[in-house]
Amino acid sequence: MALKSERIKLADGIYLNLINEDKFKSNLLSFYIIRPLSRSEVTKNTLMSLVLKRANKNYPTSMELEKKLEELYGSNLSLGINKRGERQVIRFTMEWAKSSYVGEEYDGEVIGILKDMLFNPVLEGGAFLKSHVDQERENLRKRIENKINDKGSYAIERCIESMCNNERYGIYPLGYVEDLDEIDERLLYEHYKDIIRTSPIEILYVGRVDHRIVEAIKKDLNMERDEVITIPEDVLIDSVQTKNMVIDEMDVNQGKLVIGYRAGIHHQDSLYNPLLIASDILGGGPNSKLFKNVREKESLAYYISSTIYKYKSIMLIDSGINFDDFDKTCEIINQQLEELKAGQFTEEDIAKSVKSIVTNTESIRDSIFLISEFFFSQILSQDRRTLEEVIEDFKKVSKEEIVEAANRLKIDTIYFMRNKTK
Amino acid sequence: MSYKEIYNETIDERILTTVSNNGIKIFFMPKKGYTRKYAVFSTDYGSIDNVFVPLGEKEKIEVPEGIAHFLEHKLFEEEEANIFEEFSNIGAQVNAYTNFTQTSYLFYSTDNFYEGLELLIRFVQNPYLTEENVEKEKGIIAQEIRMYEDNPNWKVYFNLLRAMYHQHPVRIDIAGTVESINAITKDILYKTYNTFYNPSNMVLFVIGDLSFYELVRVVNEAEKKFDHVSDEILRFLPEEPDRIKERIVEEKMMTSMPIFTMGFKDRDVGYKGKEMIKKDVVTNLILDMLFGESTNFYNELYEEGLIDGSFGAYFSCKESYGHSIIGGQSNEPEKVYERVLGLLKLPAEELLKEEDFIRLKKNELGNFLLGMNSIEFIANNFTDLYFSDFLITDYLELLKEIQYQDIIDRFNFHFKEDNLSLSIIRPL
Numbered sequence: 078m079a080l081k082s083e084r085i086k087l088a089d090g091i092y093l094n095l096i097n098e099d100k101f102k103s104n105l106l107s108f109y110i111i112r113p114l115s116r117s118e119v120t121k122n123t124l125m126s127l128v129l130k131r132a133n134k135n136y137p138t139s140m141e142l143e144k145k146l147e148e149l150y151g152s153n154l155s156l157g158i159n160k161r162g163e164r165q166v167i168r169f170t171m172e173w174a175k176s177s178y179v180g181e182e183y184d185g186e187v188i189g190i191l192k193d194m195l196f197n198p199v200l201e202g203g204a205f206l207k208s209h210v211d212q213e214r215e216n217l218r219k220r221i222e223n224k225i226n227d228k229g230s231y232a233i234e235r236c237i238e239s240m241c242n243n244e245r246y247g248i249y250p251l252g253y254v255e256d257l258d259e260i261d262e263r264l265l266y267e268h269y270k271d272i273i274r275t276s277p278i279e280i281l282y283v284g285r286v287d288h289r290i291v292e293a294i295k296k297d298l299n300m301e302r303d304e305v306i307t308i309p310e311d312v313l314i315d316s317v318q319t320k321n322m323v324i325d326e327m328d329v330n331q332g333k334l335v336i337g338y339r340a341g342i343h344h345q346d347s348l349y350n351p352l353l354i355a356s357d358i359l360g361g362g363p364n365s366k367l368f369k370n371v372r373e374k375e376s377l378a379y380y381i382s383s384t385i386y387k388y389k390s391i392m393l394i395d396s397g398i399n400f401d402d403f404d405k406t407c408e409i410i411n412q413q414l415e416e417l418k419a420g421q422f423t424e425e426d427i428a429k430s431v432k433s434i435v436t437n438t439e440s441i442r443d444s445i446f447l448i449s450e451f452f453f454s455q456i457l458s459q460d461r462r463t464l465e466e467v468i469e470d471f472k473k474v475s476k477e478e479i480v481e482a483a484n485r486l487k488i489d490t491i492y493f494m495r496n497k498t499k
Numbered sequence: 500m501s502y503k504e505i506y507n508e509t510i511d512e513r514i515l516t517t518v519s520n521n522g523i524k525i526f527f528m529p530k531k532g533y534t535r536k537y538a539v540f541s542t543d544y545g546s547i548d549n550v551f552v553p554l555g556e557k558e559k560i561e562v563p564e565g566i567a568h569f570l571e572h573k574l575f576e577e578e579e580a581n582i583f584e585e586f587s588n589i590g591a592q593v594n595a596y597t598n599f600t601q602t603s604y605l606f607y608s609t610d611n612f613y614e615g616l617e618l619l620i621r622f623v624q625n626p627y628l629t630e631e632n633v634e635k636e637k638g639i640i641a642q643e644i645r646m647y648e649d650n651p652n653w654k655v656y657f658n659l660l661r662a663m664y665h666q667h668p669v670r671i672d673i674a675g676t677v678e679s680i681n682a683i684t685k686d687i688l689y690k691t692y693n694t695f696y697n698p699s700n701m702v703l704f705v706i707g708d709l710s711f712y713e714l715v716r717v718v719n720e721a722e723k724k725f726d727h728v729s730d731e732i733l734r735f736l737p738e739e740p741d742r743i744k745e746r747i748v749e750e751k752m753m754t755s756m757p758i759f760t761m762g763f764k765d766r767d768v769g770y771k772g773k774e775m776i777k778k779d780v781v782t783n784l785i786l787d788m789l790f791g792e793s794t795n796f797y798n799e800l801y802e803e804g805l806i807d808g809s810f811g812a813y814f815s816c817k818e819s820y821g822h823s824i825i826g827g828q829s830n831e832p833e834k835v836y837e838r839v840l841g842l843l844k845l846p847a848e849e850l851l852k853e854e855d856f857i858r859l860k861k862n863e864l865g866n867f868l869l870g871m872n873s874i875e876f877i878a879n880n881f882t883d884l885y886f887s888d889f890l891i892t893d894y895l896e897l898l899k900e901i902q903y904q905d906i907i908d909r910f911n912f913h914f915k916e917d918n919l920s921l922s923i924i925r926p927l
Binding site: 149226376 | 509510531532534583587588589590591607608610639640642643645646649650652752753754791792793795798802808859863865868869871927
C-alpha cells in the first residue's frame with residue numbers, strides 16, 4: 078500500500094503532516110525546526126536544544142521528566158541536530174508503544190510532554206534556568222571536542238570543513254567552542270523566542286491516525302508568529318578553483334583518507350539520480366569498483382566507499398589504509414573514477430546499483446522513523462513525488478546519463494590523517 | 500512437513516519451527532505488511548571457542564586468536580562465483596558478523612528472497628580456501644584491526660575485559676591481533692570449519708512477509724548432504740578464578756578527555772536458558788535502578804559535571820561469563836569510581852525502591868515492544884537468545900515473573916567492591 082501524507086497548516090510556517098501507518102507497535106511524533114546554517118546562530122541553536130531537552134514546566138527537573146517517560150512505558154524522547162545542505166535542522170522526536178499493547182490510554186499525555194519540551198520551557202526571572210544552561214554549555218563543549226574520538230567521522234568532517242572553507246556548508250552543525258562563553262541563560266532565552274516565532278516548523282506524525290491524537294497534537298499550536306524566515310537555497314559550486322591537500326598528523330595506527338569532489342548537480346536536476354547511481358557503481362557497496370579493486374584485489378583497506386551529499390551535491394570517498402599506501406590508494410581511486418567517466422561499466426552494473434538503491438528506498442516502509450524522515454526530506458527538497466514515484470524514477474536512468482553525471486565530478490580536496498612523522 | 504508453532508499474545512507474534520532434512524534448525528517469524536525480508540544463518544561458534552577437539556579427531560587443539568572472525572571473512576570466497584555479486588544481482592544485500600560466542604551470516608532483500616536464501620545456505624556450507632586467498636585476507640583484516648586500535652571506546656572496553664579476566668578467552672580481541680592472524684593457515688581454517696559448521700551446531704532464522712512452506716523447501720534443496728552429523732562438539736575453557744585480575748588499568752590515546760569503564764565480574768555463571776536470561780534481565784533492571792537517567796546518582800553526578808549523556812550501564816552474560824559494565828567519559832574518572840563504591844555501601848532496601856522497580860519494568864516492556872518493530876532487532880536478538888536456549892517470544896512472560904525480592908537478592912550477591920575493575924583511557 079502506498080504511503081500518503083496529509084498536510085495541514087496550523088499557523089504561519091507551521092505544518093502538520095499525518096501519515097497513517099498502522100503496522101508498527103508504536104506511534105512517532107517529530108517536530109523539525111529548520112534554520113539557515115550560519116556561524117552566528119549554529120552554536121546557540123544546539124545549546125538551546127540541549128537545554129530544552131532537559132526539562133519543562135510540568136516536569137521541571139530531568140529526574141522528574143525521565144521518571145515520567147519510564148512510567149509511560151519507556152516513551153522514547155530523542156533530539157537530533159544536523160545539517161542538510163546549508164540548513165541546520167533540529168529534530169525533537171517522541172516514540173511510544175501503542176496503548177493497545179499495554180492496556181492503558183496515554184497518547185495525549187506523551188504528546189503533551191513533547192510539545193511542552195518545545196513551547197513550555199522552565200523559566201526563572203525571564204530567562205532559562207542558569208544551572209541547566211551552565212551544565213549543557215559544558216556538555217556541548219565536551220561534545221564538540223570529542224569529535225576527535227571517532228577518527229573516521231572526524232576525517233570526513235575535516236575534509237568537508239577544508240573543502241567548503243568559504244561556504245556555509247563548511248560550518249560544523251553542533252557549533253563552536255569559542256562561541257560558547259558569550260551565551261548566557263538570558264541571551265539564549267531571547268534567541269529561543271525568536272526561533273519559535275520565526276522558524277519554519279514541520280510536524281510529522283506516523284502511526285495510527287485517529288481523531289483524538291490529531292486533536293492532541295493541534296491543541297494550542299495556533300500561536301502568534303512573526304514573519305517566518307525564508308531559508309536560502311544551497312549554493313552549488315561546479316568548478317574547482319584551487320585543489321586542496323590537507324594533512325593532519327596525529328597519534329593514530331591507521332591512516333584515514335577522504336577525497337572530496339564537486340558535482341554541482343542540484344537534486345531536482347535530471348542528472349541527480351544518474352549521479353547517485355554513478356557513485357554507487359564506484360563505491361556503493363561490496364560490488365563496487367572501489368571495494369573490488371582497493372579491498373579485494375589489493376588488500377589495501379577494510380572499508381572504502383563513496384557517498385553523495387544530497388543538498389550540497391558533493392561526493393566523498395573515504396577509507397582506512399596504511400600510511401605508506403597513500404599514493405597507491407589514491408592512484409587506484411583515480412583510475413577507477415576515470416574508468417567510470419569513460420563508461421567502462423556494463424548495463425549489468427547499472428541494474429545492480431539500481432536494485433540496491435531501490436531495495437534501500439523500499440525498506441524505508443519498514444521503519445517508523447525512516448518514514449518520518451522520508452516525508453520530511455521531501456518537504457525540505459520541495460519534492461512532491463511519492464515513495465513509489467521516487468523508486469520508479471531510479472529505474473529510468475540510462476548509461477549515457479550516468480557517464481554524463483560522472484564527468485561532472487571534479488576533485489577538490491584530498492584529506493589524509495596520518496601518524497606523526499619524526 | 501512437521502512443524503511447531505509458538506504464539507505470544509502480548510506481542511501478537513508467532514514463530515514457526517522445523518528441522519531441515521540434514522539437521523539445520525529453522526525458525527520463521529511472519530511479518531505481514533513488511534517490505535524487507537531478512538534471513539540470518541548462524542553457528543554457535545565465536546571468538547571464545549579457541550580450544551576444541553576437531554571433528555573426527557581425539558586430541559584437543561588450540562587455534563590462533565581471531566580465527567572465527569577470519570573464517571567469517573573467508574566464507575564469502577567461492578571458486579567460480581563472487582558472492583557479493585550474486586547477491587547484488589538479485590537486489591539483495593549480504594553481511595556477516597562475529598562476536599564472542601556466535602558467527603552469523605545474513606542477507607535482506609525486498610524481492611527474490613528465496614533465491615537469496617538458496618545462495619546464503621550454499622555459500623556458508625561451501626568453503627573455498629586456498630593458500631593464496633587466505634594470504635590475501637590478512638591485509639584486509641589487519642586494516643580492520645588497526646581501525647579498532649584507533650577507537651578509544653573499543654580499547655577501554657577490551658582493556659577492562661583483560662583486567663577482569665585472568666584466563667577466559669573473552670579477554671581476547673574478536674578479530675585477533677595482526678600477529679595472531681598471520682599464523683592462520685588454510686588447514687587450520689578447514690579443521691575449524693568442519694567442526695563448527697556442522698548443521699547440528701547451526702540455526703537459521705527468517706523473518707518477513709513470506710511462506711514458511713516455501714522457505715523450508717528452498718533450504719532442503721540448497722543444503723549440503725552431511726554424512727556425519729556430529730553429536731556434541733568438545734570445547735574447553737580454562738579455569739577462571741572468581742576474583743578480578745587487576746583493579747585499575749590505564750592507557751593513553753588520542754582522545755579529547757578521559758574515557759572510563761568499570762566492570763563487576765559475575766561469579767554466578769555456568770548455566771543457560773531461562774535461569775540465565777532471568778539473571779540478565781534482573782541485573783539490567785538493577786543497573787537502571789542504580790545508574791539510569793532517573794536515579795539520584797545519575798542526576799547528582801550530571802549536575803556536578805562528573806558525567807555527561809555518554810554515561811550508561813548494562814549487564815551482559817553468556818553461560819561461561821558475565822559482567823556489569825558502567826562507563827562514560829569524565830575529567831575525573833576516579834571520582835566517579837569512588838562514588839560508585841560509595842553508593843554500594845548503602846543497604847539494598849534503601850538503594851533499590853520497589854516503586855522504581857515497578858516503573859522500570861514498565862519501561863522495559865515498552866522498550867521491548869518498540870524493538871519488535873524492527874526485523875533486524877528481532878533477528879539478532881532471536882539468535883543470541885536461541886544459543887542460550889531461550890525463545891524471544893517468552894521474553895515478556897519472563898519479565899512479568901520477576902519479583903522485587905529477586906532484585907534485592909541479586910544485588911547483594913553481585914555488586915561487591917572486590918569484583919570491580921576500572922579501565923581508563925587518558926588523552927596523550
